[in-house]
Amino acid sequence: MSAKVKAERVLLPQDFVPKHYDVTITPNLVKFIFEASVDIHVDVQKSVNSVQLHSRELYIQSATFKSEGEKGFSTEATGFNYDTKMQTVTIQFEKEVPLGKGRIHIEYLGEHNNQMAGFYRSSYKDIDGQEKVMVTTQCEAIDARRILPCWDEPAAKATFGVTLVIDSHLTALSNMPERRVEYLKGGKKRVAFMDTPKMSSYLLAMCVGEFEFVQGTTQHGVLMRCYSTPGMVDRARFALDCGVKCLDLYDDYFGIAFPLPKMDMIAIPDFAAGAMENWGLVTYREVDLLVDEASATSAQRQRVCTVVTHELAHQWFGNLVTMAWWDDLWLNEGFACFLQTWAADKLHPEWQLWQQFVTSDLAAALRLDSLRSSHPIQVPIKHAHEVEEVFDAISYCKGACVIRMLNTVIGEAAFQQGLRAYFEAHKYGNTETTDLWKAWADASGMPVADLAKSWTEQMGYPVVKVDIKSETADEVELTCTQSWFLADGSEAKPDEKKTWTLPVVAASASHRDAKVQLVSDETFTLKVPCKSGEWVKVNFGHPVPMRVIYSPDLLKRLSAGVKERTLPTQDRAGLLLDCMALTNAKKLQPELLITLLNAYKGEEECVVWDAIAPALNGLHKALLSDEALSKHLRALAASLVEPAAKKVxxxxxxxxxxxxxxxxxxxxxxxxxxxxxxxxVAEARRRFKSVLANPADTAACPSDYRTSVYSLALKNGGRTEYEQLIGLFESLNNNADRKQVLHALGFGPTEELKTAALDWTTSGAVKLQDFFYTIASVSTSNRMGQRLAWSYFKKNVDKYRKMIGKANPSLMHAVIVYSTYGNTEEHAAEVEQFFKEHPIPGTDRRVQQVLESIRVAAGFANFLRSSSIANDAFWASL
Ligand SMILES: [Zn+2]
Incomplete structure (x- = not known):
């Protein structure tokens, strides 16, 4: 980041530097107001008579400053000025405080809100059906200030000594192990925890409630416990096993042992995100930690394993070494996303996670980053609250793609050596992106900063156009041109032109051992050893986040490679994703896409189907309003899907x-x-009945496809099936199983049933963390559902805003995205107008992305209808 951008950051005054916090909190699980005090050990850098700290929804009762340098100096606070917009409090002291060491003592009150942020309350029903409450924390990005007045900035690292005063029968957890427990009068106990290492405030964590745990010890001697509310703890064993193995993997790989004496993970009944990497006490959404061995789907297992490996990666990347400011958030998230796959692949090589990466992280990154409303990986953040909008596929998925690309370029040995040096140099400190580049440049001798810059400092990515320049019996020479790929197919204006430093990997059917070449010219040539007429693939294995558009001749050869399955799995998947995006952008003729799609007949690989499915779904959505074309597509889709489904x-x-x-x-x-x-339909009905008779019978209806069974039964049924689903939801005690119902509930055949589903999920019957699943289900069910989700949103925007309140903004982002599906210009105009008249703070970037996506979809639908696939003859020729 430039000096100018850095200078614009809104930070607290630097008069005081915090060194240590001693915070004592008495949670209240009945009245939800907690009493607290904090002693902040500070270095006074400038003699002043006031101090400004972050504070939100805290009521400060008193404050004192005592100097350690100037003996006997102390001064009382005379006033507290709250700035609710800036979320700060300025404490005014009677006298000017002297330079040197001192302590600020503050007595205050706070609230256990129900917004899944700060020190919040979470409720659940115990095994006897009794309503129970626990309290837990969520600080990232800027909610530590709802727990204690503090310097709530990632670079203001300090140590924390936490003490919790709680009812004796409850359990208290925090980042560190207990130091001392003291039993008090009145059935209370005071639990004091060991001091944390130096860390950022957003990593602070506390949980209080009735918990059970399972435990294990890593080979390196770290005690790991997995907690849940009572009665669920057997479901924590899978995650514990992943966690124990994963911690050892990271210890060995990073060369720095996990620095805390213990590692806890806990499932929280109400949780806004997926999980939070608090140092030594990771909190999870229940579905992202708990696995019911008897009923879990493979997707759930994979999800839990990769969320665990993600959060544990943060214990080093993020917690031990932290970004200096939020504009380098990607350093945390991109890396954790890369490592989650790296580690889970080591634990479960049979899952083929690096192949799946192409259809998951890479696909998500390329989708969002092709919009003009995307943003660079390194994004200037002026005020900390702006960071909430960049917890997205760019920071996470594109970040991971860039790390994976660099891993390919510098090689595994230099990659690991650089990482080890980086951790050693910066442990317990803060870094910027350039520090990591330097470590890898030193380890590899390669110009890593130059290579990486074009990927992290500018938004977007290239499409490379490939043509044959010349060909001999054993070599082909390709002409390649790179340009900025935009989802709507528009060209970069002259002043917007950009190029990337591309690691090019090209291979052919007979020469797959391709070397990486670095290219930064707009136009370049490539020589690839190749037998005459066989397929040639650029971006072989898809190590680089980019698209490739082939000449029709080259595409034909690749299509043959798809048909004969000589093209490797991830290339078959990646090629189709590229071609789908290129047709969306009107850069590839629809008949070429459909012809390619037809070559996937007989495909049996799961990963490739993860590319075929979005292609079919995308085409289906675009052609919905055109009956004849829709029919052709359905016939093609059925011819691909039915034989494969029969086999499985x-x-x-x-x-x-x-x-x-x-x-x-x-x-x-x-x-x-x-x-x-x-x-x-008959099969789905039969299996739906078996679930109603006995939800635990996963042999009669495997969990993996229950959502489809529920939606088919409802779509082809009515009120009865709807009520049966609601009854099923209420009888299930597992959030993962309930989620499958929510995903299907919007498939009712009538407007009335779809509205009922939306009313029910926003009535309080479903947890705030989960209600948006049903919005997605309504809007993806059919065209009527799409329209209904939008009109419901317009009518109920105030209700949504009230429900979400000051909770994690990602919930509102999800509601907006799921409520605005559509693919006409008129719909885009209407959505735009609505948000102009009803702006929702903190959602501007998301709304822009939504609008752009609708317009891209509109362009795609028109492009398809005006192409040669509109002729019946084309489909007959397939
Ligand atoms: Zn993360």
Whole structure:
């Protein structure tokens, strides 16, 4: 970041430097007001008579400053000035405080809100059906200030000594192990925890409630416990096993042992995000930590494992070494996303997670980053609250893609050596992106900063156009041109032109051992050893976040490689994703896309189906309003899906591997959408009945595709099935199982039932963390659902705003995204006008992205309808 951008950051005055916080809190699980005091050990850098700290929704009762340098000096506070907009409090002292060491003592009150931020309350029903409450914390990004007055900035690292005064029968957890427990009169106990290492305030954590745990010890001697509310703890064993193994992996890989004496993970009944990496006490959404061995889907297992490996990666990347300011958030998230796959792949190589990366992280990054309303990985953040809008696929997924690309370029050995040097040099400190580049440049001798700059400092990514320049019997020479890829197909204006430093990896059917070449010119040539007429693939293995557009001849050869399965799995997947995006952008003729799609007949790989499914769904959505074209597409889709689904079957087999189960889930969802075979509906009905009779019978209806079974039963049923689903939801005691119901509830055949689903999920019957799943279900169910979700949003925007309140802004982002699906210019104009008249603070960037996506979808639909696929003859020729 430039000096100018840095100078514009809104920070607290630097008169005081915090060194240590001793915070004592008495939570109240009945009245939800906590009493607290904090002693902040500070270095006074400038003699002043006031101090400004972050504070939000705290009521300060008294404050004193005592000097350690000037003996006997103390001064009382005379006033507290709250700035609610800046979320600060300025404490005015009677006298000017002297330079040197001192302590600020503050007595205050705070609230256990129900907004999943700060020191909040979370409720659940215990095994006897009794309503129970626990309190827990969520500080990232800027809610530590709702727990204690503090310097709530990532660079203001300090140590924290936490003490909690609680009812004796409850358990208290924090970042560190207990130091001392003292039993008090009145059935209370005072639990004092050891001091944390130097850390940022956003990593502070406390939980108080009735918990159970399972535990294990890593080979390196760290005690790890996995907590849940009572009665659920057996479901924590899978995550514990992943966690114990993963911590050892990271210890060995980073060369720095996990620095805390213990590592706890806990499932929280109400949780806004997926998980939070608090140092030594990671908090999770229940579905992201707990796995019911008997009923969990393969997707759930994979999700839990990768969330655990993600959060544990943060214990080093983020916690031990932290970004200096929020504009380098990607350093935390991009890295954790890369490592989550790296570590989970080591634990479960049979899951083929690096292949899946192409259809998950890479696909998500390329989708968002092709919009003009995207942002660079390194994004200037002036005020800390702006960071909430960049917890997105750019920071997470594109960040991970760039790290993976650099790993390919500098090689595994230099990558690891650089990382080790980086941790050693910066442990307990703060860094900027350039520090990491330097460590890798030193380790590899390569110009890492120059290479990485074009990917992190400018938004977007290139599309490379590839043509054959010349060809001999054993070599092909390609002409390549790179330009900025935009989702709507528009060209960069002359003053917007940009290029990237591209690591190019090109291979052919007979020469797959491709070397990486670095290219930064706009136009360049490549020589690839290749037998005449065989396929040639640029970005082989998809190590670089970019698109490739091939000449029709080259695409034809690749299409043959798809048909014959000589093109490797991740390239078959990546090629289709590229071609779909290029057709969306009107850069590839629809008939070429459909012809390619047709080559996937007989495909059996799960990862490739993860690319076929979004292609079919995207085309389906674009052609919905065109009956004739829709029919052709459905026929093509059925011809692809039905044989594959038949092979995998509805019934789980003993021999099914993880990927087969994932594939069954994908195929049955596609079957539900595209097959007109009455057998499919009958099968779904039969299995729905078996779930109603006994939800625990996963042999009769495997969990992997229950969402599809529920939606098919509801879509082809009515009020009865709707009520049965609500009853099922209420009878289930597992959030993962309930989530499957919420995902299906919007598929009712009538407007009345869809509205009922939205009313019900926003009535308080469903937790705030979960209600948006049903909005997604309504808007993706059919065109009527799409329109309804939007009109419901318009009518109920105040209700949504009130519900979400000051909770995590990501919830409002999700509601906006799911409520605004559509693909016409008129819809975009209407959405735009609505948000102009009803702006929702903190959602500008998301609204811009939504508008742009609708317009891209509108352009795509028109492009398809005016192309040669509009002729019946084209489909007959397939
Ligand atoms: Zn993370």
């Amino acid at each position: 079957g509805w019934d789980a087999k003993e021999s099914d591997g993880h990927l087969t189960k994932l594939l069954r889930q994908t195929l049955i969802a596609l079957l539900a959408k595209f097959s007109d075979d009455e057998q499919v």
